Amino acid sequence: MNEPTRATVPTSPAQLLADTKRPLHTPAGLVGDTPVLWIGEPFTVTGRGFWAKLEGHNPGGIKDRTALHMVRAARERGQLLPGARIVESTSGTLGLGLALAGATYGHPVTVVTDPGMEPLMTGLLTAYGAEVDLVDTPHPTGGWQQARRRRVEDLLARHPDAWCPDQYHNPDNVAAYAPLAHELVAQLGRIDTLVVSVGTGGHSAGTASVLRGFFPHLRVVGVDTTGSTIFGQPAALRLMRGLGSSIYPRNVAYDLIDEVHWVAAPEAVWAARHLARDHYATGGWSVGAVALVARWLARFLPAEDRIVAVFPDGPQRYVGTVFDDAYCREHRLLGHLPADDPAEIAHPADRVVTRWTRCTHITDPLATTGEQDAPEQILTGAVR
Incomplete structure (x- = not known):
């Protein structure tokens, strides 16, 4: 016969206070101190997984x-x-x-x-x-x-x-994410690999720069969308919102990023939906893309490697897109099982990528064209 689980009763009022979040005077106090959640099987292979920083627990997101x-x-x-x-x-x-x-x-x-x-x-x-x-x-x-x-x-x-x-x-966009990095250090103690989506460059640069100070050998993996110009691909129609860009944000810290993965919309949808079904923790385009990459890294890297993926938001705003069958059928997003491994290119200019693809050669596209002072290069075909 199963015995009921007994709650642990604090032994003193001090312990009660220690375990209770303080009352807040403004909504801004709700921001930060977001939880981390272990994402393992069935989303990942048996015995492997990664930690997800659930920024969707902020009132509006990261x-x-x-x-x-x-x-x-x-x-x-x-x-x-x-x-x-x-x-x-x-x-x-x-x-x-x-x-x-x-x-x-x-x-x-x-x-x-x-x-x-x-x-x-x-x-x-x-x-x-x-x-x-x-x-x-x-x-x-x-x-x-x-x-x-x-x-x-x-x-x-x-x-x-x-x-x-x-x-x-x-640059204040970058500086804003030092607390997020500090929370991760306090919550996990050690981080070996950080997986972050890249859009404006704010949370990827801000989190990675602080964590690299704690962990000099930290591997930083940037996640972009196909059709984005950030890492040197040509601009194209982009369905996914929240990551990628058709301009070159100066907040992107190319020198901090060890490799980039471009993910296509159907692959992000697959990951976001499987996370929702299997782990009750998911989000939209960025979360799906980041999770797909973190899932692969958890299989590819040594078992002792501690991987953290930043999930920028939750699923609520995507009920009419990522999680809507009619929308996904209209945009041909369903039934696309991602490959076991990403395609590989040696340089971002090697070819136009249309599916999940990895590159370990990171350059600033403006630096390579000698146009570092141009705050935003607009390329034909950019949509969002």
């Missing part, structure tokens, strides 16, 4: 951290005046963070986005008090991402006191 930090730093420097409007281009997650920062510090927020933003995300931003400005025409060469940035420029010209965080090039 970019709550950078939104609060960038706004606080700009206020301290006098760049953002009391009550001034915040205007930024985003595909969604940073918008939620800026809405939180606006509520915390008393700033109206305008989020510039495009028709690819999910209705659920638009509704949440509006509910949280942000003004959603939707561009309706892609830039002829820079696509939706450049169209959004042009609209931001127009809004800043109309509102001279307004401030744009410029998440792609703002």
Whole structure:
């Protein structure tokens, strides 16, 4: 007969207090101290796995951290005046963070986005008090991402006191993730491999740079999407949001990254859905892509290697895309079992990748073309 499990009763009020999170006075206090979860079989092979940092436990996702930090730093420097409007281009997650920062510090927020933003995300931003400005025409060469940035420029010209965080090039975006790295050290003690998605470059550079200080031999694996220009591939139509770029963000720390994996949308969908079914912990495009790579590394690296994958958000905003059968059938995302191993290329310019592919030769595309001073190179065909 099975005996009921007995709860452990604290022996003193001090222990009760130690095990209880303190009451919070502002929503910003909900950000940080996110949990880590072991992801093993059946998602991985028997006896292997990795740790997932669940940033979806922040109110809006991982970019709550950078939104609060960038706004606080700009206020301290006098760049953002009391009550001034915040205007930024985003595909969604940073918008939620800026809405939180606006509520915390008393700033109206305008989020510039495009028709690819999910209705659920638009509704949440509006509910949280942000003004959603939707561009309706892609830039002829820079696509939706450049169209959004042009609209931001127009809004800043109309509102001279307004401030744009410029998440792609703002070093405060990188600095915001030192606490995330410190949490990982406190939670796991030792980290051998870090797997991170790369978009604006903020959380990949910020987390990796701090962890490399603790662990000099840390392996950093960047995860991008097919069709993204960040690591030297030509721009192409990109369905996935939250990772990848059609410009070259200056926050990307190429010197910290040991290898890059490009993942296609069907492969990310497969991983995200299997995580949901098998582990009740999942997210959207970025989570699926990062998890697929971490899963392979857990099989490929020595068993004692401690792997951490950063999951930037949770599944809620993707119920109409990644987790919607009709949407996935329309975009031919179902029934694509990822290969056991990634394809390999020796240099990012060797060929255009359309499936999961790995490269250990990392270069800054602007440095190799002698255009390091250009803040954003727009390439024909870029969409988001």
